[in-house]
Amino acid sequence: MTQKILVAENEMIVAYDLCDTVAEAGFQVEGPHAGISDAMLAFQKEKPALAILDIELDDGIVFPLAQKLTDENVPIIFHSGRYTRDEVKARFPKAQTLAKPCPPTQMLAAVNQVLEAA
Template sequence: MRLDHQHVLIVEDEFFIALDLEDSVREAGANVVGPAANVKDALALLDAETITAAILDVNLGRELSLAVAQRLEQDKIPFIYHSGQTALLGSPAWPKAPVVNKPAMPIALIAALAEAIRK
């Protein structure tokens, strides 16, 4: 599964996971935007960069990524949630998007993102 020509925003506060996602996304042929560890940085990147898809961690430690998800939905940018706390997404405030449970194999994550983009 390839993500050629895609500009993928990575929003992840966990340093090692972010590093790993970066490698995985880059290996799938896409350009990495970020990673952003918080909402403020993520929104700044959305304003400044070309972004065609996104991988979104739900719990960013001190905050949740709800504002980023709503912005992605508003900009019609396909994205997937990558989280260990999927229960948080039960609230209707969260835009609908595919959810990949942590921990995930990089290949499964890339496949889910490619599917989201294809739709």
Template sequence: MVVEDEVIIALDLSETVRDMGFRVEGPYANNGHAFIAIDQEMPDFAILDVRTADGEVFPLADALTEAGVPIIFHSGHITDHEIAERYPNAQTAAKPCPPSKLMQMIAEANKRAH
């Protein structure tokens, strides 16, 4: 699952996930649409921007965490320390993140999902 409200970044993240052989849910620009999607099917892992078109992503991240879904926060608006306090098992990638680092994080999240 990709939740990102900046179109170019959302498309780039989605393409990276597809290039690694995964099916992409989204990208979703807001929490509302992402919540509808997880009501239908939980993703194996999620890449989430902290600020979305309809507010902060934390309610969605809480729901995904409760369901055991590995999360990668991809944002320029929050520090690794702030994420680690609230989501100790999540990974963080500051924007802009080199594709090679993001691919390593996706591979790690996929391992945790299985």
């Protein structure tokens, strides 16, 4: 069974590039979702194997969604240009953080590492 990855990213060029990268690696993509509410609805319909989240989405900061994902043991990769790894680690110690722009090879390495550890 193909693992599903939820993508929440509001910069559409980045979002589609990220989705293409993940899909080309053989994963099923849920998204991209530009807002927390859309991503939350998708998560409630079907739990993903992993979530890649931009921190600032169209309707706010993604941390409430990240907390729900964490509570359900869904691993997270934060993909942000504004927050540092240390800022995110303080709130979500188990999450990975990648700075934008992130090369596709680095993103896929993080995805595979997180899924193997889960």
